[in-house]
Amino acid sequence: MEEQPQGCARVSGSVIDAPPQDAPPQSGPTTTHEASKMTARVGQKAPDFSAPAYYQGGFTNVKLSDYLGKWVMLCFYPGDFTFV
Amino acid sequence: MSAVAAHYGALQKLGVEVLSVSVDSHFVHKMWNDNELSKMVEGGVPYHMISDQAGNVGRAYGVWDETQGIEMRGRFIIDPDGVIQAMEVLTAPVGRKLAETIRQFQAYQLVRASGGKEATPAGWEPGKETLKPGPDLVGNVWKVWNPSME
Incomplete structure (x- = not known):
């Protein structure tokens, strides 16, 4: 993975849109954007994403689909410098 | 996450790639690694520490906490086909037990190998x-x- 140029923009992770075939039908105009974006389910494709990362002294970009063919443990946690 | 870093070898033996995600910037990840985690774990964090400041990835995985602006402790086992085989989500104050995650990887790998x-x-x-x-x-x-x- 190549080094990324570091600007001052507030970069963040983003989901690479590929709506799952089995997405639940929209239940009318009240469906929130967040709810319709929540697609992680066991037995289904993991939502692909691209995001900046720190890795062993450098900054890089991670794309989940680059890990196809490998087992992946994806771990979210509340924040750096927290206590648990 | 330091527990994962400390037992990274066991995950590597299973061919497991680790990706951690929080809402901190990748710059803060570097500071956390340099100033704290590298003092707990020899050589520092061996895996990619992903930044998801806007919570977009967390939302897609159902771990985004709207009120606190953080991501809950979600752990996902993703197989080589990119399919989620297992997930566990804990609220902030309780930590995970990595041994159980390793056991699940071993079980899923056995099942997959058996076709x-x-x-x-x-x-x-x-x-x-x-x-x-x-x-x-x-x-x-x-x-x-x-x-x-x-």
Whole structure:
């Protein structure tokens, strides 16, 4: 993975849109954007994403689909410098 | 996450790639690694520490906490086809137990290697009996497995 140029923009992770075939039908105009974006389910494709990362002294970009063919443990946690 | 870093070797042996995600910037990840985690774990964090400041990835995985603006402790096992096989989500104050995650990786890898012909009963660990689902096993699980074996 190549080094990324570091600007001052507030970069963040983003989901690479590929709506799952089995997405639940929209239940009318009240469906929130967040709810319709929540697609992680066991037995289904993991939502692909691209995001900046720190890795062993450098900054890089991670794309989940680059890990196809490998087992992946994806771990979210509340924040750096927290206590648990 | 330092526990994961400390036991990274066990995950590597299983061919597991680790990706951690929080809402902190990748610059803060560097500071956390340099100033704290590298003092807990020899050589520092060995895996990619992903930044998801806007919570977009967390939302897609159902771990985004809107009120606190953080991501809950979600752990996902993703197989080589990119399919989520297992997930566990904890609220902030309780930490995970990595040994159970490793056990699940071992179980899913066994099932995959068997082409789905084998399944692992409750409490299975490497070396223990697996189940071979089929007509002969219907009504006969008690002959090969019982809860005391867990």
